[in-house]
Amino acid sequence: MGEFASSSGVPRRKLLRDGAIIAAAVPPLLAVGEQVASAAIPAYDPQQRFIRLVGGGSGVIHAIQADGALYWYRHLGWQTGSASWASGSGRRIGSGWNGFRAVFGGTEGSLYALRGDGVLLYYRYRLSNGTTGVGTWITGGQIGSGFDRYPRVFGFNGDIYGQTAEGELYLHRWDLVTKTWTVDGARIGSGFKGTICQADTNGVIYAYNFGDIYWYRHLGGGTWASGSAFRVGSGFRNFWINDGVWFTGQGALYAIPPNSPTSSQTGSLREYRLTNYVTAGTDNRASWINRGTGLTVGNGWTMQTQAALQGYPNTPSVAQGELVRIAVSTGLPSVSAAMVRLAPAAGAPEQVSQSFSVATGVQALPKGYLTVGCNWSDRIQFRIPADWQPGLYAARLEGPSGLRRYVPFVVRPVQPTNKIAVLLPTFTYNAYNSWGGHNQYCSDLTGPRPLSLRRPSTELNVEDPAMFDHTLWSDLMLTRWMTRQGYAFDCYEDADLHASGAWLTKYQVLVLGSHPEYWTDAMRQQLVNYQAGGGRLIYPGGNGIYERVRVNSARTVVTYRRSDGKRDYYTALGLPASQLVGTNYIAAGSYAPYRVVRDHSLLAGTGLVVGSRFGATGYNKGASGWEMDAMRGLAGEAAPSQVIAMGENPGGEGAAMVFMEKANGALVFSASAISFVGALDSDPAMSILFRNVFDRMLASGQPVQATEAPMPRTSPAPGVPEASSME
Template identity: 30%
Template sequence: MVRLRRRWALGLLAGGVSAVALGTTEPVLGRRRSGTLVRRQPPPVEVENRAAGTPWWPEDGRRATNDRHRQIQGYASTTSVAPGESIDFHVAVNPAGRYRISIHRLGWYDGAGARTVLTSPEFDGVPQQVPAVDPVTGAIACRWPVSWTVRVPDDWTSGLYQAVFTSADGWRACTPFVVRDDRRAAALCVVLPVTTWQAYNQWPRDRRVGKSLYNGYAATGRRDPRLRALEVSFDRPYADHGIPIQLTRDHDAIQWLERRGYDVSYATSFDLHSGRLDPTRHRGIVFCGHDEYWSWEMRRAAEQAVAAGTSLAFLGANSIYWHVRLGPADDGRPERLVACAKTTPDPGEDSAGPTVTWRVVGRPEQALLGVQYNGIVGSPQPLVVRAADHWFWAGAGVADGDRIPGVVGGEADGVHADVPRPSGVDAAVLSASPYRTRDGGHRVQNTHLYETPQGALVFASGTLCWTMALNRQGHRDERIERATGNLLDRITGRAGPSAGPAVPARG
């Protein structure tokens, strides 16, 4: 039987089991105190996905802006917003001309992938300058004027949204933001890794000025890691067309979760950092993409959630690798900077320690995840199944040693024998996949799962290609879909073909 935390069990007994609490996709019958049977409403995301969808971005990328000409680009004033709150968009158009902004919610929508929720009137746009680089930190922070302010309507469903900027002559760019649901606790909350998105953002990618936490540009126009920024700002567009480099991995997971009808809401790294997101209100927290850059506050919140019985599912790899410091803009607006020196001394070091890897500060990621980053995969490799009789693989039709093609790719995690692992838990290593690193080394990828005495499950897929196997055309694999469904059904308490008696996990 699926273990329910005490406060969840009491809530279900008091109010009747609901589709919202269990994450089911069909309305179920509950009972009023009078004994009358009433029909419960389905989760908001399921209702949202019944609406007609409209693709939000041309598949061929026609007329996509680039950073050399910056035909149209923009950024948002915040990474997340709740209904009733406002968000500003700052847009530059080169040359000056008319433009519109459309806002789209990304989801399943019967395969359309998005729904258009709002379109602005036409505005007059003008060029804006690329600001000077901060001589100490390398940060590039724009101070473009506000172009349009949107008060988020009460009926916008929590999700990942894209604001698309389209000029009169057809050039397009965009910027992402999240609409939270602070009023209602969904069974699962997906945390979008905006700190990692920004870490990789090298706007403007013009071979002259742009900087990320990885590279700057040498005088030759070549990228040079010695010239990288120590801080990056959210007060700037994402490079070129505005889609963050790693966002497609998150989008694959979002589409799959919504296609499967899970009761989900959405938040960002900053929400976890600030406390706007209380993980213990949810049955599980899903980190679906490349989630590499974590603040002390983020990690503390995740660890406290596990201790309280909330489950964590990491569907990517190389998670919780860099320790970062999050800070305000120069004018005091909160949560606009990500700082990561990556080496010592760290000029901004505070009581949380230097912004280097979590391993260097004595908190290796394996202590929470059960595995940790061990290499860049030279070319996609099969995931080799282990512990096939574990409930995680139930119904997937796999045996030990089966090879699931192309699932191990990008970056990979593995169990490090000399690094502390979570203690006092039931742990299982669910794959053991040999691969060759980009520099010719030999490593083994591991998918890992453990359960705490408090009933929390902590899952780490150990590969950046897991979400592609859930959703992406040409990569989907029913075995990975079934196993992931088993995991999330167990976390949410959702009845399904994968629900059944727990099988003791093996290390």
């Protein structure tokens, strides 16, 4: 591979684009103010080596390793996509860079590092030799604070953008000459909700949304170039699932595709380059090298943005008084933890334990970790106090620079403490969890798709993600609303219902999540029995009880799809969701308000009458949105007299809001849309309507009788077409 001398005269191996590591005997070159990590900290895991690629323009890439090492690369072939790298590529130039929330680049070696507490630091690596990467660090330090008010921050060349949860964009511009902020928090645009943004030179911004990349260019003030919001690329979804799309300046984009979930990751690095990146939207065309086909320029660039600090619960559901066990892997020199309550809580997480230290060190991944689990050892074992309120909790992990991660888990009651139980749809969370490069929707997968529950997750957002969300954050919006309204509840997760229905019969009301899509046969039968005994059900979501999955005996792996790789729909088995909730999945991808179609007692106090619209806006846009359920002529569907409101979605495919009363006292309310809960705080009338639902469910309740209902047939239902989901 070749040799070159270090500053100490000790020969060392050169780090090329294949990702090989420098000999450990060589001391690192440090960024100003950074400390060398302890020698006791294990090396990075080759399966998840880098956490971030930071562009420096003209082919320069600063790669941050999971253990905090900062490497300098220069891709000489960046303009054409040739696999040509400067001889010094892979030079280690710093340490301690893994504790930052974000790092942005710039030309001439500028690096902006954002701490978890909102403090922004500036450093500059001034090259002495643009081929070998030899250079020196120029004194830097803190240049700003308060950036923690933005859920998302990105930037390039001193233009730092803050993106709010509502999708508004604020500009902060740092001038390297005057060392001042020439623009400090100017609102420059809106409409960026649901996008992941990166910046380039000349005010260019790229916004990613569901595989598509859109071009914007900010000209100053509130002015944007003509053609802004022009789509310049598509088909990048699998790369983004792998945390592997990085713009590094001047239109250069590097993507890291995932490998098969049963193989080791190779870290293939592909380059795309938008040659007219300054004018793409104005030109109304996107000019990509190689006609938009990626060119492989290196290997060994395995990526996992959480790898500096990550964890998962080995015991995702524990009873009061039991031991919660949490696996942690980290390259940080020190980590503290505290237990926080997420639900019931009206707002931000509530700390409920003292802080304590967590053992550090990287835990390597076994081969096939997506399907067999990470198999990491516990780093936290915490005895849950017997008097803790049942609900959803998390271990909050924090590094020395304020980098935070949350590891949620459920605390079950030894005996029910409330009339209401909330069932968190963790099998759906797992289906969409793309940590490690795949979820069950990836197009390169075939056959059945076993995915382990024992791995970190991309779907467990505890702090506002500033993105449309249909998994945990959406369900936190639901439970926070319940807490503010005074509805006390206990908490369970899908595996609890799969294991037993005994606990369910002790509750008067069961509340499902916003997207309870995946169920086992055992879970479904427990719900059938519950309703047969008079149980009452609130379904505030959409596309629920839609697809059958299988769970192994240890309840650690969920297998999605049939042996032939096709989806295992309950409607095709003659068991449509309508038998339980009155509606069936019908459509996806549009958003609208509901319109009242029938006078009903649940409208009392809302001011709504027939023809009134409600739920026009919300966190996830219109309340009848994302994925919706209605009538498809299948068994058990609500009668027209039981429909309160309909979503005004295009094509008559809006959600059907229904309320059903059964002879045995069982009640069912179905909002029938994923977006419903996100609009509760935006529409007082809808919030009152939902309060009326809870009050009706809790009124005149009789204890649920444990009833073993007949097992419905599971033969395919002839002639029933399946609606197509967004995935």
